Amino acid sequence: MSTAAASRSRLRWFVAGDINGFFGLVVDNLSILGFIAAALIGLFGVPADIVFGRMFPGTALGVLVGNLLYTAMARRLARRSGRDDVTAMPLGLDAPTSIGMALLVLGPAFLAFGRQGLDSEAAGIATWQLGMASLLVMGALKLVLSFAGDWIARVVPRAALLGSIGGAALMLLGFLPLIETLRAPVAGFATLGLLLYVLVARGPVPLRLPGVPFALLVGLVLYYGLGLAGLSPGFAVPDVAWPAPAWPWPTLGFVDGLPATLPYLSLLLPFGLLMVVGGINVSESARAAGDDYRTRDVLLVEAVSTLVAGVCGGVAQTTPYIGQPAYKQMGARSGYTLLTGLFVGLGGMLGLVSGLVQWLPVAVLAPIIVFVGIGITVQAFHSTRREHAIAVSLAFLPAIAYLLNIKFGNPAWIDPARMAALYAQVDAGHGLPEMATIVVLGNGFIITAMLWATALVALVDRRPGTAVATLLVAAVATLFGVIHSVHPAGALVLPWQLEGLRQAIAFQFAAAYAVLALAIGLLGLQRHPPAAIDPG
Structure with a gap:
């Protein structure tokens, strides 16, 4: 039997590194969902039942669909190339545009609907419909532009593709989460240091536990232990409300929201264009790391998952994450995207994700994002002339x-x-x-x-x-x-x-x-x- 045939015959669904990748990708998605909830409920007063019961299930479904498709793409590439070290493209909610949707579109729209005389519940429903329609606008733009991805990748030099995303990684995924990490210095810095110990220095941990879960567990123990002992300023036990299951069935509610998107098109269209550029960049990043995914396919998956989320009630667009080489360094293959899609997708529908985002402290979640940002920045230099x-x-x-x-x-x-x-x-x-x-x-x-x-x-x-x-x-x-x-x-x-x-x-x-x-x-x-x- 040839080497390629042998590799195809023993292609595994899960390897040990998939556990590390799973925790890293789940943390990214949970942290963004947590921010959306904090902004809409805490800052603008959107009813929690609309955020958790209507917006989150459809948003989580988009993550499920996209990660399932990327898992299939990775396994197809592994079989075609005869390699068993192919790492799937990580997909999740895009941080900049999700934050932008919450702060610049959904939140202000909710207040505007209230000024028009709608009560809180009616304004929340109108805001949800606007969010759905916004995803369809951005998804349609991404779908059209996805067919130009390969051409753009040929024309734009690698230094431009990786350099632009490397700057975003260092500043937005490195520095900003570092500030959040150090707002609870003992737990946050310990978590970051342990992540570097297990992922960069390849240091062993007790009982052969996976490195990332071990670091997160230590961080959680320190965060809640010090907080409950009164040794952590600003600590408060979260007041968690566990929502009932909600299924993201397709709905035509977005039709009512389409007219409301007109004042926000100047924001929505750049948001969609930014994701196309980002998808091209991450395709180049994966190619530089050794996994040659076709740019058009990567862009089509993010467009389709965004459209599915929009039709089913989602309000935040999905995108391939810029940390594929970092997940490869963790030892992840294709199982981590499958696990993440199932966890976020099913958890979002069952109310599990909505409850978790209220319990997980940002100071313990942020160090994983810091590590991913550093890894992307390093690759931007290593992979260019x-x-x-x-x-x-x-x-x-x-x-x-x-x-x-x-x-x-x-x-x-x-x-x-x-x-x-x-x-x-x-x-x-x-x-x-x-x-x-x-x-x-x-x-x-x-x-x-x-x-x-x-x-x-x-x-x-x-x-x-x-x-x-x-x-x-x-x-x-x-x-x-x-x-x-x-x-x-x-x-x-x-x-x-x-x-x-x-x-x-x-x-x-x-x-x-x-x-x-x-x-x-x-x-x-x-x-x-x-x-x-x-x-x-």
Whole structure:
């Protein structure tokens, strides 16, 4: 029997590393569901029975469908390649757009419905229908754009694909969860250190327990032990309400929600586009790690799972996670996505997930996300050519601005009125307002990072024409808010409708790209372009 045939015949459903991967992927999904619930119920007052009984089951069904399909894709690739080390693409709820849906769409819409005279229950139902319709809008966009995935992957250099996602990983999956980790320092830091011990240093744990569950168990014991003993400031025992089972049957409720999506299209369409770009990036990331999934198939699965979730009551879109190489490092194969899909999907329908998200402390969950973020960042450098490493580093910078946007946009940090004043405050002799510059740089940061890195790679490879074309694309994208949106929330804009300072900022940023494109184009006309400078 050939080696390939032998590998196919003994392809296992589960390996030990799948336990680590399962806990990591489940934690990601539970933490996002926990945030959605905290924001909608705690901040905006959406009735808990609507969040847990109507929104969560359909949302969890999308996770189930997507992970089942990715499990099947991984097993098919393993059989076709004759390898037993293929790791499935991890799928779950997208953190940035799920947070955006809760804070920028669903929560404000609930308050708006209340101002229209609807009582709390009726406003909650209308908000749920808006969430369903929003998923269908984003899912349809992803479905259409998924067929361009392979072409985009061929055109955009690897440094741009991995660099843009590496910056997001370091800032959003590394730094932000680290802050949450250290809000309960003893439990959080111990959990993070133990995860690094078992996953990076490959250290042994007692009784041959799986490393990730061991680290989480220690963290939970420390968190609740110290809290109940009065040694952890800010600790409180959660007041858990276990909802009754709710089945996500298909419904036409989204039809009533479609008209309500119109004011939010400038947010929903970028959310969908961001997921397409992210899906392309994670496909490239998996390819760099040795698992050659077709980009179109990866994008189609996330589109289908999002559409299924929307039709069945979900309000948060699914996406392939950017940590596939990190899950491969954990030793996960295809069993972890199967387990995660079943746990989140069935648990969401039975009320188990809704109860758990109220018990699991963020400080103990966040360290796993920190580890995944670090792993993605490292891979961004390891999987690109050495001379393109500077493009990877450049791609990180817009993510820093987006990180500042998240914190500065928190009303607990800066009062919204004060934030608006800072956005419009022009300092004579210092150019555009500093706060406006940070916000505009962060808006559309993933696409910005890809364009910057693509242009720089083209210059390094002595292809000035490609660099000029990329910069001109960036100039046009700036005018319409695809990148550097002058809308504080990052919405798309129409340049001819802008006025005052916002118009000036948009045209200044667009002109910056156009002027640089002109300069590089003229320099590229030289017969013997100067040699690239080695930064050393």
